[in-house]
Amino acid sequence: MAETVLEARGITAGYVPDLPILRSVSLKVAAGQVTxxxxxxxxxxxxxxxxxxxxxxxxxxxxxxxxREITGIRPDQLTARGIAYVPQTDNIFRGLTIRQNLDLALRGAGAEGTSRLEALLAQFPALAEKQRDRAGTLSGGQRQFLAVAMALATAPRLIMMDEPSAGLSPKAAEEVLIHARGLADEGRAVLLVEQNVKQALRLADHCYVLAEGRNQLDAPARDLLGDTVLGEIYLGKRRLAPESGAA
Ligand SMILES: Nc1ncnc2c1ncn2[C@@H]1O[C@H](COP(=O)(O)OP(=O)(O)OP(=O)(O)O)[C@@H](O)[C@H]1O
Ligand SMILES: [Mg+2]
Structure with a gap:
């Protein structure tokens, strides 16, 4: 069995008090896997x-x-504990250079900063070449790789990526998703949100389907390829009853 790194149980949360968006959502994320x-x-x-x-x-x-419980812990403390997050939008500073973006991400790395920077530049040669350019001049795919590099600067055990392939060309989208798989193969736990469902199901280990703020279904990713239930959930033809929050 793969080692569980993160577990969320019965999460109810939202943006405004007393107006929950998530209702009793649960999931597990394991090391070495793309969830x-x-x-x-x-x-x-x-x-x-x-x-x-x-x-x-x-x-x-x-x-x-x-x-160990981390509910309610501040984001900077979660970073220190090994959680990194690549947001869906605004995940780099476009007006700063690539190097400045990386330096910002490395500011908590202390004595390890130099070696981590060298490792990142070796891992992302296209970014290394353009270190002095403003991040806003990068292609969409390169910008996502910069955002991923910034997350990796914190040496995370768990990396969460929110739709990293959104808006990219099919080729760049594929590269970003293959890279996410590679991060898991190195032993990290990867939590990936994707609209590119088929492509993502092919490389993920386990898949959770959410709708209306609730767990609808979860299964090994390959089992959902070609499964009609997934399409029905997307189209709103099938939903859990509002009372029956999945565990
Ligand atoms: N900052 C916010 N303040 C209040 N409500 C929000 C905010 N962001 C999102 N919501 C609401 O929360 C619900 C869930 O939004 P969320 O962004 O989590 O969906 P999503 O599954 O990520 O969708 P998408 O596929 O479009 O990215 C929506 O009803 C949305 O309107
Ligand atoms: Mg979203």
Whole structure:
């Protein structure tokens, strides 16, 4: 069995008090695996990632990292404990150079900063070549790789990526998703939100389907390829009854 790194149990959370977006949502993320979250627009996928990242108050439920409770812990402290988050939008500083972006991401790295920078530049040669250019001049795919590099600068055990392939060409999208798989193969736990469902199902290990802020279904990713239930959930033809929050 793969080692569980993150577990969320019965999470209820939202942006405004008494107006929950997520209702009793649960999931597990294991080391060495890509755990995928899919679901229609507005399902609560980004909200779930933000709640795990400590950016939203969790009114019910528990989140644990390596079996230790992290519910309600500040985002900077979660970073120190090994959680990194690549947001869906605005995930780099376009007006700064690539190097300045990386330096910002490395500011908590202390004595390891130099070696981590060297490792990142070796891992992302296209970024290394353009270190002095403004990040806004990068292609869409390169910008996503910069955002991923910034997350990796914190040496995370868990990296959460919110729709990293959105808006990219098919080739760049494929590269970004293959890279996410590679991060898991190196032993990290990867939590991936994707609208590119088929492609993501092919490389993920396990998939959670959210709709209307609730767990609808979860299964090994390959089992959902070609499964009609997934399409029905997307089209709103099939939903759990509002009372029956999945565990
Ligand atoms: N900052 C916010 N303040 C209030 N409500 C919000 C905020 N962001 C999102 N919501 C609401 O929360 C619900 C879930 O949104 P969320 O962004 O989590 O969906 P999503 O599954 O990530 O969708 P998408 O596929 O479009 O990215 C939606 O009803 C949305 O309107
Ligand atoms: Mg989203």
């Amino acid at each position: 995928l979250i899919v679901g229609p627009n507005g399902a609560g996928k980004s909200t779930l990632i933000k709640a795990i990242a400590g950016l939203l108050p969790v009114s019910e439920g528990r989140i644990t990292l390596d079996s």
